Amino acid sequence: MDNETSLRNERKRGSGVKVVYDILRDEILDLELPPGSPIDEVQLSERFGMSRTPIREALVRLAGEGLIDTLPNRSTMVSQIDFLNMHSYFDALVLMYRVTTQLAAKYHRPEDLEIVRALQTDFADAVEAQDALAMISTNAALHLAIAESGRNSYFTSLFSRLLNEGRRILRLYYQSYNDRLPRRFVEEHDEIIDAVAARDIELAERLAREHAEQIVAQIQKLLVRGDRLDVRL
């Protein structure tokens, strides 16, 4: 808290909203603020040492992404994870894995792969170090980089939303593994990247699908058993 209030007077105009937005977003996605946590504007304005106006703007943006729910004239709280519609989430996630990887195999440029490979190294390091939070974020960054090399901003932004939403679920998931993840994931990533680099569109799509479906299957073992994951196009 001290870190934030100390910035009170050395803040650039317009930066406040972004700071609040980023911090709250991370706290929500990392389950530091678990679903259902009340969000109080005055409390936040005291915490960040600014008036309610910029806080409010950050909250509006978070609400726009569905991360918080606002009851009119009443309280606002961190939105619940929708376990009932989890199958929707998994369907969408698998499809986006497939589509973005496939497009990456088609349209990537050499310089994209450098970034991707660097992020894959980061992910491997995180697995080696058994750092769950780092695994989640580097994994997301890696797949987003692949998606971006496919050059379709609509798919990328939906994928990004899904991966973020997933951070909340994955946080639970990784915990169940005692924050240890098999190296197989690292190898699968390598195979996917190789297929993309070789521009083997079908292989890239198949590997991405298998990768995604396997992750989903493992998560589902932990959750209410959804029985509707069979997207075939």
Next chain:
Amino acid sequence: MDNETSLRNERKRGSGVKVVYDILRDEILDLELPPGSPIDEVQLSERFGMSRTPIREALVRLAGEGLIDTLPNRSTMVSQIDFLNMHSYFDALVLMYRVTTQLAAKYHRPEDLEIVRALQTDFADAVEAQDALAMISTNAALHLAIAESGRNSYFTSLFSRLLNEGRRILRLYYQSYNDRLPRRFVEEHDEIIDAVAARDIELAERLAREHAEQIVAQIQKLLVRGDRLDVRL
């Protein structure tokens, strides 16, 4: 302008933001506010008879959906239609047509089809009346209803975003037809709905794809010739 200012004193608390948001959104999507139009907060606050605060909140939400662009500390304007990345748009649109229709064939319930059929009637009426704006909105409503009967909120919301974004392009497109649209579209809709009702998943997906690709192809004839529309999964 009078309509809006007259509501100055009879407004329910909290409703202002929604009103401003809805109106501006429609004006942008219907090209009443063409891309690049400057958005002035004080001007809007005078127009709607309220302070800048609720105006600002509406603008933040619009910016969140990419409908306006905000230059920090400077002007904010209606965002440009991205003709350069149009292929991305078409790829995403076609895929969403396919996925949502396919899921509808799988998971729709009888009561969903009543709504869908009613909206199809509305669309047919609009075509008959040669009312371009009505065609655009009823067409979007119809396909969204189909999507919703597929019960995947992630796909539905991306599809909704795409159809809205499309309203700006379609507005140009329909104009090129002199606001007349062939009845073929009505027939194609009927076929799609029948396939969904029969739960013929493959047929529904194929018809939706053909429907979408045909529309896209016709739009592309009007635009910068994009050469990257060949999504095959």
Next chain:
DNA sequence: TGCATATTTCTTGTCGACAAAATAAATACA
């Protein structure tokens, strides 16, 4: 004591005003 109504408290929604940033206009100087 139990329930309905009134009052208080608490949080959000809105407002008007001020300050900072950027742009446009004006002035000074060569």
Next chain:
DNA sequence: TGTATTTATTTTGTCGACAAGAAATATGCA
């Protein structure tokens, strides 16, 4: 006259304060 610097204007970002709605508490009455 042309350019650089200074000043004014415009527009956004932030603030503190107030009002409305809802929830919590207190009061009145049977």
